Amino acid sequence: MTEKKNATFMNRRQAISLLGAAGVMAPAMIGRDKAFAANADPSGQLTLAFSQEPTVFNPLMPHIEVDEGVYYAVFDPLFDFDPDGNFFPILVAEVPTVANGGISADGLQWKVKLKPGVTWHDGTPFTAEDVKFSLELTMDPDFRSFRSTGYKFMQNITAVSDTELTWEMSEPFAPMAAILASTYIIPKHAFDGVADKNTAPFNNAPIGTGPFKFKQRMAGDHIEFEANTDYHMDGPYLKTLIIKYVPDLNVMYTQFKSGDIDVIGLQYISPDHLGEAEKLPGKVVKLAGAATFESIGLNMTKPQFQDPAVRKALYMALDKASIIDALYYGVPKPTETYMPQQSFYYNPDLPKHEFSIEKANALLDEAGWKKGADGIREKDGVKLAFTNSTTAGNHLREQAQQFFQQTFEQIGVKVTIKNFPPAVMWGDYWMNSEFDSVVVGLNCLAGADPDTSDYFMSTMSPIRGGSGQNTFAYQNPKVDELLVKGAASFVPEERKPIYQEIQQIIRDDLPFLPVFQYALIKGWKSDVSGVEPNVNNRIDTWNVRDWKRS
CATH class of the missing domain: 3.10.105.10 (Dipeptide-binding Protein; Domain 3)
Known part of the structure; x- marks a missing residue:
């Protein structure tokens, strides 16, 4: 019930391919990112529902899965996992490996080449200084960081240029690439002059490089996002994304059934509704494996x-x-x-x-x-x-x-x-x-x-x-x-x-x-495309840049 042929966890071959610091990371995927290709004209609105309310908008602070539903819309990591467990580049020009010189054979020296020309939602250029700031903030003892695992081994983080970053690891750490894939990069300039980064204005008005801009939040109800037409990857294809908060699972299902919700997310369709949901006209309902x-x-x-x-x-x-x-x-x-x-x-x-x-x-x-x-x-x-x-x-x-x-x-x-x-x-x-x-x-x-x-x-x-x-x-x-x-x-x-x-x-x-x-019962309207379960990520919006309405 929980298995999905193309979205399973690592088999022996995949497990070997993921260990980048040993020189065996999978090659960077190509074809997904047409650097600065003309974006499709974003159109239409889509409503995604969660049964929990996103409340933490700084992705480097303690948070839970539902908050990441917002992060993937607003921010980008350096690279990420696809459903087959392979890395693909997002903010990097290429995923660092031993083969391409990004990682030393002993896993101690890292060099990351960033994609040129990326901008933050406010128009400020994205540079290696932003990545350096994000990584170092996780290690700041005065900052409420969501994680210290892995980062604590990073030393001498250096912005060599606007598009190149290097650091040393105090000791080899095999999970480092996976941790970077779940690290969202935030803008250094948003914290200039801020004494307490735990209470920065940014934490309630996030600025990212992601496919959507944070537009407005109605606490207890919904968050509205608008398309970032300057996005550096393909998409977004939606003009407006609404993340709606519906705490009662029965109510959330009823709204999906009636058409008020386009995509039903966390905590999805409950099993007691599965039999009916599979027969709903104009809906796609799929069972997907999950690591949860x-x-x-x-x-x-x-x-x-x-x-x-x-x-x-x-x-x-x-x-x-x-x-x-x-x-x-x-x-x-x-x-x-x-x-x-x-x-x-x-x-x-x-x-x-x-x-x-x-x-x-x-x-x-x-x-x-x-x-x-x-x-x-x-x-x-x-x-x-x-x-x-x-x-x-x-x-x-x-x-x-x-x-x-x-x-x-x-x-x-x-x-x-x-x-x-x-x-x-x-x-x-x-x-x-x-x-x-x-x-x-x-x-x-x-x-x-x-x-x-x-x-x-x-x-x-x-x-x-x-x-x-x-x-x-x-x-x-x-x-x-x-x-x-x-x-x-x-x-x-x-x-x-x-x-x-x-x-x-x-x-x-x-x-x-x-x-x-x-075993998650996921559902979306049949005129929605691009929604793809990914057992290697914790939330639906991992590829919201690809979602479309027909």
Whole structure:
């Protein structure tokens, strides 16, 4: 159900082709970019709907997937992944490789040649100084950066000319190319004279080099974009792009069905509507694989989750099969890991989940968690009671919460459901680990690379003083050691057992309770073309420059 022939994760050949720092990166794609070809006259309007509201408009600050729906419209990375896992150039004249002299054989020296003549939306020329600024900003200790993984190895970043940039790596880092592919470049001049870059005016009025200009935002409703007719690649072909916020999945589907929505995006068509959606006239509905996995994430700083026996008992009391079959109509596949099942690095030998209330109770009894008069277990003054939060309006997640709330109660665990609108849920509440537990969908990979340091390295937890996405606040020295080891290797066959061991350790530790890997039900009107699922990217708009109305 989740597999797609031309949009799968790395097989052995593709895995080798992606490791640019070892001189084996795939050659830059050509043919996509007709440098400064006459753009088609943009026409028409398209409405794309998300069930979560984009709220972070500086792409170098902490953000979630839905925010990237805006980034691909407004900004550009240096290069990106296509659906087959190959890099293609965007702001670069060519993707750097060992073969073309962009990367030294040892992976320590990088030289990037930029496309000449690109301009920012305000007409200012785009130069190597903008790339230098963007890369260095991620390492600024006073800036709330969304990621430090990889960047921290970059040294002596130098703008040799307006179109050439060099830097050194303090040590080889295999995922670097994949990280650059998910790094959106921002304008240096927009921060001139700004004392606190965390509160810069740019953060609410973004300027990019991308196919669309940020026109206006109506908070809680929609964002309007207009065509950048000076765009440096083919397109855009749309005059106006509207990203609409519809928090209730049933309402979002109804609006897609009625024609008010042209493309239905995150969180897409829910499985309970699949049968009807496939028969809608004038609509294209497709099932696409995704790297995202659904889980119950635990805040590992909370006393309720310190005992491994508690986490194992909770997982044992989670009726995954019923949730997947009854609520999701069997569309997604159950998983035991964060790694997509299509990945070259997926570990197929992890212990299979067993649902057993009896064994879960026995495990907690043995660990010394005693039931009180109220039926809630307690040990050393800590009650097994906690909140669980997710996006309000996601009816399937809300029903799943009811499922495990009831089964957890049968083992003496009290769960209080505490849901929020997306902008609140995935803001500081999530980023700063203010939650007890969450129902969350995550893609922990950078493109097709298996590195997950940003999510599982101990030093990447914001609540523990780090700069990253480890909101579980997970700590395991062995995982830290293996992540460093895996990132230093450029041979897929050598990396594979490292990342499989990481999956085994995390499966044993259970900082999150894995439920299923996503299978996305995507839909758009039949007069819309260019929409193409891409398992190597986290959001629909990765190629919004190509979208058209007929």
